[in-house]
Amino acid sequence: MNKIKIGIIGTGFIGNVHGRIYSRDPRTEIAALYDIVPERAEATSKTIGGKVCSSREELLENCDAVLVCAPNKTHKEIALHAIAEEKHVFCEKPFSIGIADATELRDAANKGSCVFQVGHNRRYAPAYVQLKHLLQSDKPHSAHVKMNRGELVNPIWTGDVNVTGGFLYETTIHLFDMMRFQFGEIEELVAYGSQHEYPELDEFSLIFKFKNGFHCTFASSSDASWHFPFERIEVFCHHRTIMTEEMERLLDSRGMDANFETHTWHMTEKEERWGYVQEDRAFINSILDAIPPPVTADDGFKSVELVESVYEAIRSGERIRFE
Numbered sequence: 001m002n003k004i005k006i007g008i009i010g011t012g013f014i015g016n017v018h019g020r021i022y023s024r025d026p027r028t029e030i031a032a033l034y035d036i037v038p039e040r041a042e043a044t045s046k047t048i049g050g051k052v053c054s055s056r057e058e059l060l061e062n063c064d065a066v067l068v069c070a071p072n073k074t075h076k077e078i079a080l081h082a083i084a085e086e087k088h089v090f091c092e093k094p095f096s097i098g099i100a101d102a103t104e105l106r107d108a109a110n111k112g113s114c115v116f117q118v119g120h121n122r123r124y125a126p127a128y129v130q131l132k133h134l135l136q137s138d139k140p141h142s143a144h145v146k147m148n149r150g151e152l153v154n155p156i157w158t159g160d161v162n163v164t165g166g167f168l169y170e171t172t173i174h175l176f177d178m179m180r181f182q183f184g185e186i187e188e189l190v191a192y193g194s195q196h197e198y199p200e201l202d203e204f205s206l207i208f209k210f211k212n213g214f215h216c217t218f219a220s221s222s223d224a225s226w227h228f229p230f231e232r233i234e235v236f237c238h239h240r241t242i243m244t245e246e247m248e249r250l251l252d253s254r255g256m257d258a259n260f261e262t263h264t265w266h267m268t269e270k271e272e273r274w275g276y277v278q279e280d281r282a283f284i285n286s287i288l289d290a291i292p293p294p295v296t297a298d299d300g301f302k303s304v305e306l307v308e309s310v311y312e313a314i315r316s317g318e319r320i321r322f323e
């Protein structure tokens, strides 16, 4: 069997994470790398191999599947280019920025015959897989979700709204997608936001109501320190709380006393604990078995729609309803 040739666009932090994983997968080979800073692609090539390309065109001529790992604002243009060249695409989150771009990219991805997967890695993290498993047998009533960051400094573009699209696109979008994965489709939301540390809205308090009657509160801060756990989901069921702490731990407390069971993944390697290994495997499975990827362009679109709806709710002071 011919190996699937992987091309990576943007060989920074996450491009190297995926690159390392695919360099160990016997079904793939790292074929091509492109970064607007050529030294970065050269450094990556030294560790995992791959031809260092001097343009996106050259990269696309040398691969079957493209990983879009450049900063947020570039995703739409790069992904559209790869789709037009009939490449399979793995697009890092966020899917794109703004409803117009997200619609254009979703429609192009859905028209093409190649696989298009969005990098919402947390869906594959064992802690969140376990949470979903537990919620299959116990109907959740409500939840409190938190998704914080310590700073918008590292990498430096995370504080530039013209590159990220805003803090919600950079960070919070991970658990916006997670809410749909765990609890279903959203019917209505109320949002408050304010600006303190950075020149954009950087602090959020939100309430979501779901089509199935479930509801939750959601807090997100850009400058909360990296206090553990920076992300957490507390779900309340019938005499039961299930709580995740980042992707390290899940605590499950049942009944009328204070007993709880702890599941922990602290000994699992980070690439797997955070779901990167599993999402990369799923992308190749989709290509080889011609099956839809677990996180589609439609999912990517919905996470962008949620981000935009929260910003709109804050701007207008109105609650937003989804049909």
Ligand SMILES: NC(=O)c1ccc[n+]([C@@H]2O[C@H](COP(=O)([O-])OP(=O)(O)OC[C@H]3O[C@@H](n4cnc5c(N)ncnc54)[C@H](O)[C@@H]3O)[C@@H](O)[C@H]2O)c1
Residues within 6 Å of the ligand: 009, 010, 011, 012, 013, 014, 015, 034, 035, 036, 037, 040, 069, 070, 071, 072, 074, 092, 093, 094, 119, 120, 121, 155, 170
């Ligand atoms: N799923 C996750 O957990 C996760 C984690 C980190 C980053 N991300 C996402 O991945 C993307 C990259 O983030 P990062 O932390 O790796 O950033 P980074 O700054 O470490 O790397 C980005 C790289 O892209 C290069 N680049 C910039 N514009 C380019 C272009 N037009 N063409 C080719 N290369 C270009 C830069 O030179 C840099 O080397 C972002 O969209 C981010 O939101 C996702």
